[in-house]
Amino acid sequence: MKLDGTNTLPAPVETVWKTINDPDALRRCTPGLKELKPTGPDSYAATLSIGIAAVKGTYAGTLTITDKRAPTHYKIVLEGTGGAGFMKGEGTVDLEAQGAETLMRWASDIQVGGLIAGVGQRMLSGVGKMLIGQFFKCLEQQFEGAGAAPPREVGGASGTAQGER
Amino acid sequence: MKPAAFEYYAPRTVDEAVALLKAHGDEAKLLAGGQSLVPLMNMRLARPGVIIDLNRTRGLDGLREQRGVLRIGAMVRQRAAERSALVASRCPLLRDALTWVGHPQIRNRGTIGGSVAHADPASEVPAVLAALDGEVVVRGPRGARTIPAAEFFVTYLTTALAPTELLTEVRIPALPRGAGWSWMEIARRHGDFALAGVGVVLALRGRVIGDARIGLTGVGPTPVRARAAEERLVGARPSEALWQEAADAVRAAVEPDGDLHASADYRRHVAGVLTMRALREAFGRAAHTKRKGRGRAA
Amino acid sequence: MATRDIALTINGRAYQGRAEVRKTLADFIREDCGLTGTHLGCEHGVCGACTILMNGEAVRSCLLFAVQAEGADLRTVEGLADGDRLHPIQQAFWENHGLQCGFCTPGFLMTTVEFLRDNPHPTEREIREGLAGNLCRCTGYQNIVKAVAAAAEVLAAAKQGARGRRRTSGHLPAAVKSTPRRRPKVRRAGPARARRRRSGGTTR
Numbered sequence: 001m002k003l004d005g006t007n008t009l010p011a012p013v014e015t016v017w018k019t020i021n022d023p024d025a026l027r028r029c030t031p032g033l034k035e036l037k038p039t040g041p042d043s044y045a046a047t048l049s050i051g052i053a054a055v056k057g058t059y060a061g062t063l064t065i066t067d068k069r070a071p072t073h074y075k076i077v078l079e080g081t082g083g084a085g086f087m088k089g090e091g092t093v094d095l096e097a098q099g100a101e102t103l104m105r106w107a108s109d110i111q112v113g114g115l116i117a118g119v120g121q122r123m124l125s126g127v128g129k130m131l132i133g134q135f136f137k138c139l140e141q142q143f144e145g146a147g148a149a150p151p152r153e154v155g156g157a158s159g160t161a162q163g164e165r
Numbered sequence: 166m167k168p169a170a171f172e173y174y175a176p177r178t179v180d181e182a183v184a185l186l187k188a189h190g191d192e193a194k195l196l197a198g199g200q201s202l203v204p205l206m207n208m209r210l211a212r213p214g215v216i217i218d219l220n221r222t223r224g225l226d227g228l229r230e231q232r233g234v235l236r237i238g239a240m241v242r243q244r245a246a247e248r249s250a251l252v253a254s255r256c257p258l259l260r261d262a263l264t265w266v267g268h269p270q271i272r273n274r275g276t277i278g279g280s281v282a283h284a285d286p287a288s289e290v291p292a293v294l295a296a297l298d299g300e301v302v303v304r305g306p307r308g309a310r311t312i313p314a315a316e317f318f319v320t321y322l323t324t325a326l327a328p329t330e331l332l333t334e335v336r337i338p339a340l341p342r343g344a345g346w347s348w349m350e351i352a353r354r355h356g357d358f359a360l361a362g363v364g365v366v367l368a369l370r371g372r373v374i375g376d377a378r379i380g381l382t383g384v385g386p387t388p389v390r391a392r393a394a395e396e397r398l399v400g401a402r403p404s405e406a407l408w409q410e411a412a413d414a415v416r417a418a419v420e421p422d423g424d425l426h427a428s429a430d431y432r433r434h435v436a437g438v439l440t441m442r443a444l445r446e447a448f449g450r451a452a453h454t455k456r457k458g459r460g461r462a463a
Numbered sequence: 464m465a466t467r468d469i470a471l472t473i474n475g476r477a478y479q480g481r482a483e484v485r486k487t488l489a490d491f492i493r494e495d496c497g498l499t500g501t502h503l504g505c506e507h508g509v510c511g512a513c514t515i516l517m518n519g520e521a522v523r524s525c526l527l528f529a530v531q532a533e534g535a536d537l538r539t540v541e542g543l544a545d546g547d548r549l550h551p552i553q554q555a556f557w558e559n560h561g562l563q564c565g566f567c568t569p570g571f572l573m574t575t576v577e578f579l580r581d582n583p584h585p586t587e588r589e590i591r592e593g594l595a596g597n598l599c600r601c602t603g604y605q606n607i608v609k610a611v612a613a614a615a616e617v618l619a620a621a622k623q624g625a626r627g628r629r630r631t632s633g634h635l636p637a638a639v640k641s642t643p644r645r646r647p648k649v650r651r652a653g654p655a656r657a658r659r660r661r662s663g664g665t666t667r
Contacts, residue, residue: 053322054211166506173484204507268596
């Protein structure tokens with residue numbers, strides 16, 4: 001599943017670069033990411049609890065950042081296996097300074113396999129796009145005023161709904 | 166292929182069910198027909214710690230009309246609605262759509278409320294609800310509220326229901342008297358999830374279309390109302406060319422995903438084809454009713 | 464693990480057992496009641512091999528928990544034949560070679576019972592649609608459809624002509640006598656409490 005896009009972020013290149021390398025920001029914005037433990041420079045052990053509605057799976061794996069060319073380019077790889085299957089997402093990120101803003105171009109290739117891929121096949125690309133969209137929306141919000149909360153998750157293990165009324 | 170362990174409750178009243186939801190929150194799943202949930206549990210893709218079985222809960226199986234609105238209890242079986250004389254006469258679009266829901270064995274257990282709450286992006290009942298501007302009644306610890314269809318479906322398998330809320334009733338406005346309707350769907354095999362499906366209602370006003378509704382399934386994360394196409398139709402004179410314009414508007418309005426079963430282009434194309442066929446059939450029914458003098462043209 | 468006592472009726476006979484709440488009705492019928500005619504194909508509601516009648520309606524027993532069937536009146540494939548005499552639907556499957564390995568057959572039979580009750584004069588297309596919830600890997604469906612059509616005729620004629628036959632349900636035909644390899648874990652209700660149906664005119 002190949003997905004790509006561009007976003008304009010309201011911050012200069014150096015700030016954006018710092019944020020996308022910051023494990024706290026990654027922890028906050030990656031949907032379903034429960035744990036991110038550094039295991040070396042630019043590599044982490046990751047636990048993800050991800051899914052949609054009642055369909056939830058826990059995946060244990062790694063997050064690695066490679067091919068770093070500060071402050072404009074890197075490759076990020078997130079992979080995990082769990083009872084419901086396995087997933088591997090590779091993304092490249094390119095930043096371009098545009099005055100006080102930054103144009104972020106990203107391209108990703110996501111593979112999902114195992115039971116979840118078979119059963120969930122017809123919703124996989126849609127849900128994948130949605131989760132990636134959440135990630136970037138959350139990133140944007142990191143720059144819109146200090147301490148902006150991540151958007152309400154749909155797809156992380158925290159739940160299905162827009163909250164209790 | 167056996168489900169993981171869970172606690173099981175079979176509340177007798179809606180209040181009990183709500184109390185259980187409040188007590189268990191995210192860990193609990195409501196069990197209605199089970200035709201979508203239990204397969205997930207058997208495959209352990211869903212592992213709720215608590216199951217709240219609504220099959221013995223009183224007060225959720227009413228089916229009646231009140232002031233032009235069909236009020237369907239959440240636990241009304243799809244087969245019961247499919248065979249109901251009331252549904253056949255007041256909302257035949259729902260009846261026709263239901264014949265496409267799975268298979269008879271599924272419809273014997275599956276429920277109207279369950280189908281709406283499960284919100285599968287390729288299911289029929291949510292599309293009918295969206296097309297007819299229906300609404301759902303839900304109950305939670307803080308009481309009851311009504312949610313219109315347009316706000317209810319959020320994304321894949323996700324609705325506006327909070328974890329402590331229970332859907333109690335589905336309300337669907339009856340079709341205007343004399344209106345024509347049509348449900349068209351394409352699936353690889355009968356009973357499969359729709360690759361694309363369209364529900365259409367047309368009401369005539371003299372020689373032009375007075376009201377038009379187009380609701381689609383299988384072409385996005387939620388049911389799609391093709392409002393631009395509807396607007397094109399209202400006030401216009403029925404013709405093949407008009408149906409074609411509406412179909413083009415539908416194609417422009419949908420952004421389907423592709424998958425193993427059908428590409429995005431195929432779904433988009435087929436959505437248009439089905440819209441045309443549905444408009445033809447709906448118009449034929451409306452015109453037929455008019456000719457027979459049954460009901461006033463709207 | 465929570466277990467519950469479950470009491471229900473199968474083919475006119477009362478059964479009682481105790482099972483984990485997560486045990487499916489299909490497993491309960493097979494393991495606890497010793498009725499293995501109901502088969503497990505996919506266990507996720509697609510193949511129909513587990514189809515039984517519950518309170519007269521065809522359902523996928525793999526998608527029900529046994530506890531949900533408390534107090535229910537079930538009918539399985541073992542309840543079709545009348546002593547040595549095959550049910551007309553079974554007879555039609557036999558005569559029209561509507562089965563090969565037989566794994567899907569009980570599911571098809573139970574689906575057909577409901578289908579023909581609701582559609583006594585089906586067209587071929589209606590038969591194919593009505594059976595769409597049952598999958599067969601052997602036959603290619605041709606002879607299954609023929610069998611159902613043939614059964615429809617027999618049942619319709621029987622309804623027209625014959626008087627209601629007196630039947631008791633729950634016996635295996637002599638040709639298919641089986642010695643249970645293991646005792647069911649279930650205590651059958653004693654004669655005083657067993658609700659065995661005797662009267663004729665059983666629903667077909």
